[in-house]
Amino acid sequence: MTQNLTINSALTQAEKVCTRRGLSLTPMRRRVLELLLTAGAPVKAYDLLSSLKPGGGAQPPTVYRALDFLTAAGLAHKVEALNAYMACVRGDECGGAELYICEGCGAVTERHTSPVPTETPSGFQVDRSVIEHYGRCAQCAQS
Amino acid sequence: MTQNLTINSALTQAEKVCTRRGLSLTPMRRRVLELLLTAGAPVKAYDLLSSLKPGGGAQPPTVYRALDFLTAAGLAHKVEALNAYMACVRGDECGGAELYICEGCGAVTERHTSPVPTETPSGFQVDRSVIEHYGRCAQCAQS
DNA sequence: TTTAGTAATGTTATAATGTTGCATTCGCTA
DNA sequence: TAGCGAATGCAACATTATAACATTACTAAA
Ligand SMILES: [Zn+2]
Ligand SMILES: [Zn+2]
Ligand SMILES: [Zn+2]
Ligand SMILES: [Zn+2]
Numbered sequence A, B: 001m002t003q004n005l006t007i008n009s010a011l012t013q014a015e016k017v018c019t020r021r022g023l024s025l026t027p028m029r030r031r032v033l034e035l036l037l038t039a040g041a042p043v044k045a046y047d048l049l050s051s052l053k054p055g056g057g058a059q060p061p062t063v064y065r066a067l068d069f070l071t072a073a074g075l076a077h078k079v080e081a082l083n084a085y086m087a088c089v090r091g092d093e094c095g096g097a098e099l100y101i102c103e104g105c106g107a108v109t110e111r112h113t114s115p116v117p118t119e120t121p122s123g124f125q126v127d128r129s130v131i132e133h134y135g136r137c138a139q140c141a142q143s
Numbered sequence C: 001t002t003t004a005g006t007a008a009t010g011t012t013a014t015a016a017t018g019t020t021g022c023a024t025t026c027g028c029t030a
Numbered sequence D: 001t002a003g004c005g006a007a008t009g010c011a012a013c014a015t016t017a018t019a020a021c022a023t024t025a026c027t028a029a030a
Helices: A002-021 A027-039 A045-055 A060-072 B002-021 B027-039 B045-055 B060-072
Strands: A076-079 A084-087 A097-102 A108-112 A125-136 B076-079 B084-087 B097-102 B108-112 B125-136
Touching: A002 A027, A027 A045, A027 A060, A027 A084, A045 A060, A045 A084, A060 A076, A060 A084, A076 A097, B002 B027, B027 B045, B027 B060, B027 B084, B045 B060, B045 B084, B060 B076, B060 B084, B076 B097
Parallel strands: A097 A125, B097 B125
Antiparallel strands: A076 A084, A097 A108, A125 B125, B076 B084, B097 B108
């Protein structure tokens, strides 16, 4: 229940973010975001697809388009080394994330980074950064 | 010629590294590494495959196995967000790389990072990190 | 020298991930 | 109401990666 509450509030927040920016969180996009929020962990595109099937057989482009929208809007992130997607813990103004991914239990901790990496090679201008740390969380490290 | 010299010396260095560690840089692995060094930029697995075809039709597992070996040995890196592979600029003891990838010209600058990221979330133990910065190099930024 | 064991590669097929191109729908506006 | 643009449906396809099993090559006992 607590979980549902946070998911609902995250969805409400996402609506607001989109409205403010002139984007539209359509039913399909909202549904995909809800699936990501419910999972609370990275999900593969084709797993999302399976979850969408029951209520109308969705095709790959459907889910990939929703994911493109969500990631572009900063509402979700792609975990590059896993080919998976997760809801952004922050509903708004996510300027770049640093992910700590536990290979024991699959839990992901997201930290928000300053968009400016310190000391770039001479003159390189960074648009976006992929920062993913793989290892073991405190609990899994004990085993 | 200068380029060939550096490639040859990199291959020689790679041999040494493998020998010292009890690994064997077989002809196939060496050939794939040579292709990566020659390209001097990230290369896709199936492009490597095409390059290998002429002298005997190689199949996907062949090149993926070689890439697995090279990346495990620290002689190459996978660029996760591009699904591509590149030779490590360092022939030895590469404890983790930070990549600056220009989306204008495709050039990649590799910086070697200290294996320990500062201030991890409580108790998280990092095994390996994926750090890729996308943007424009000094030259391409001017356009 | 045979025999067994291991690492590497070959071979075939298939799985997993992602995209293109075009048709359709829907809400808005001239 | 006719036209426009954004979003989705849909079919086919392209790309990336792996599974499973056979074969080879080299080594190390027996
Ligand atoms: Zn975020
Ligand atoms: Zn864990
Ligand atoms: Zn390196
Ligand atoms: Zn450039």
